[in-house]
Amino acid sequence: MSQSVAEAIISRSEMLQLTSQILQKVGTPKADADSVADSLVLAQEAGHASHGVIRLIEYTNFVKNGTVIPNVKPELISERGATVAIDGRWGWGQIACKFALEVARKKIKDLGSISITVKNVNHIGRLGEYVEALAKENYVSLMWCNSDPSVAAFGGRDRLFGTNPFAAGIPNGETPMVIDFATAASAEGKLRVARANKQAIGPGTVIDKNGVESLDPNAFYEGGALLPFGGHKGYCMSLMIELLGGAISGGHPATSSRYERGNGTVLIVMNPEFFVPADSFAQDIAESAARITSTTPAHENKPVLLPGDVENLQRAKNRGGISISSPIWESIIELEKRL
C-alpha cells in the first residue's frame, strides 16, 4: 500500500489565482493564463491529480526550454467543407483545443458534423474536459491524440506509440457520459508511484527490455515498454490513434521519421439532431443510463458506474475546496516564488 500523504484543502479561487499567476510570470497573457489555469483546476477537481496543477512544474520548464511559446495564438491553417486544420504554433495545447471547440461550435450549425485537427501543441491536457463541454451543449464528440513513444506493439518489444488517449462525450442533460482513457495498460505516472513505493504492478502492464512481462515497475525504466490495454484490440486502438492523430494533423506519428514531439489531435463533433429528433436521442440515452446503473452488480454493494461518474463524485467532494497533496501544493507555492 502507498503511504498516506497529508492533504490540503484549497479554495477554487485561490488555486485558480496562483496557477494563473505562475503562467503569467512565464509570459502567458492574462486571458490565456486564466484559461489554462481553469483546465488544470478542472482536472484537479475531477480527481485527476496527474493532469492537475502539478503540471505547472513541467509547463514552466517547457517555457524555459522553448518547447512551449506562451504568448502565441493558434492559427487556422485550413477550413474546407466540414474540415478544419489548426496549428497550435507550440503555444499552450489547452488554448489551441479551446479554439478548436470555438470553431466547431460555429461550423457545426450548418454542417451537423465536423472534423478538426490540431498540430504543434506540446500537451493538450485532459481530453475529457473538451468532450464533456461539447456534450453539455448536446454535441456528440470523439477525440484522440498521439504522444511521445512509451508503448510497445502487441507482440513487440520497442516503444512505438504514446499512451494515446481516446475520449468520447455522450450528451445526457447535466450529467453527460464522459469517456477518456489511455490506450496504454497504465499511465506512466502510476509506474513512477509504484517504483517510488517499491510496489509490484499489475499483470499485463509492462514488459522488460527482453520483451518479457514483468510486475516490477523498474522493468519499464530499464529499457522496457508499456503494453497496450486489452491485447491485440487495444493495440489496434493505440496504433489507430498514433497513425491518425499524427498523420491527419500533420504533427506526424511517433513511428515516422518526421516526428518531433507533441499531441497530434483529431476531434470529430456531431449534432445528433441532424440525424434524429432531439427528444428521441435524449430518451434513448436517459433510458440507457438508467438501465445500465440499475443492472445487477457482479459484486454486491458495488453498483455499475457510467463513464464520468467517478469524476462527478470527486467534484462533489471538492465542492467546498479542492483536495490536493500538501507537498505538491507547497511545491507550487515555492515555484511561484522562484519565478
Place this chain on the structure above:
Amino acid sequence: MSQSVAEAIISRSEMLQLTSQILQKVGTPKADADSVADSLVLAQEAGHASHGVIRLIEYTNFVKNGTVIPNVKPELISERGATVAIDGRWGWGQIACKFALEVARKKIKDLGSISITVKNVNHIGRLGEYVEALAKENYVSLMWCNSDPSVAAFGGRDRLFGTNPFAAGIPNGETPMVIDFATAASAEGKLRVARANKQAIGPGTVIDKNGVESLDPNAFYEGGALLPFGGHKGYCMSLMIELLGGAISGGHPATSSRYERGNGTVLIVMNPEFFVPADSFAQDIAESAARITSTTPAHENKPVLLPGDVENLQRAKNRGGISISSPIWESIIELEKRL
C-alpha cells in the same frame, strides 16, 4: 484441441454463384443477391468463416420469418450539411451499407468529412469490408454498430450490450490497415465451438448467472453473459457503440425501451487531403507501417503484425480456390436444393 474437419476448396465463381442463387431463390433481385454474395464470399476468403457463406442458413431464415425483406431498397431519410441518415427498411444490411458508401463518396468530394447513420438493418456483415474499400480509395473511416444484447457492463451481471464491433480503415496504398474487432472479449460463435468440443474458454471472457467469472462456455448459455474486452476501458467502448450506434441512427440502443433488433450503424469518413498534403499523409503511414513491422518481436520468429495482415495472408492462401469446411459447404448445397 478441436477435432480436424475436412476442408473443401471451392472456386470463387462457384461459391459466388451458389450464394447469389440462394439469395435470389428467397426473393432477392439479382443485382442485390450478387452484391450480398460478394460480401459473404469476401469474408470467407479473408478467413472469417463466421461471417462467410454459413450465414446463408440464418439469412434465409430471416426472410422466412419476416425479419429481412429481400426486395426493398434503402432510403435516404435525411441529408443535411455533412450528415446523412439512411433507413435500411429491413432489407439486406450489406445493401444499405454499400448505399451509405456510395453517398459518402459523392458528398465527401466537397465536404472532406461526412457522418452517416444506417438503421433498420438486421445484419450488416463484416465491417472491415466497408472501411477497407474506403481506405483503398484513400479515405480514412471509422464504423461501428450495436446489436442484440449479450455483453455485461464492467462490474455488472446482465446482458446489456451487443458484441458491438468497432472498425477503422487507414489508407496505405494497396495494403491499407483494416481494424475490425468486437468489443466483447470473444465472439459468441467461439463459445459455441468451445461448448461443442467440451473445451474451456480463456479467462476474462464470460461470467455465469451469479456474475462470477467462468472458464466453462456453458456458463454463458445458462444465464451468464460475455464480458467486454479490456476491463473498464473496453466497457467504455462497448457502451459508446451501443448508445451512439443505437441513438444517433434511430435504431435505438439495446438498453432503451424502443429497441427491437438490428445493427444501428455509424460511419464517419474523412479525406486526409483536406487536412494535409496527400504525400505527407502517405509518407507518415508508409514509414509507420515499416517501423511497426520491423520492431523487435517479443517472441522470436513471431513478427509483429499490422491490422489486416491476417486477412491478407488468408486471401493469398485462398487465391486458387476458397477453403471451407466440407460439412458447411455440403449444408449450403443442401440449402439451395430445399428452397
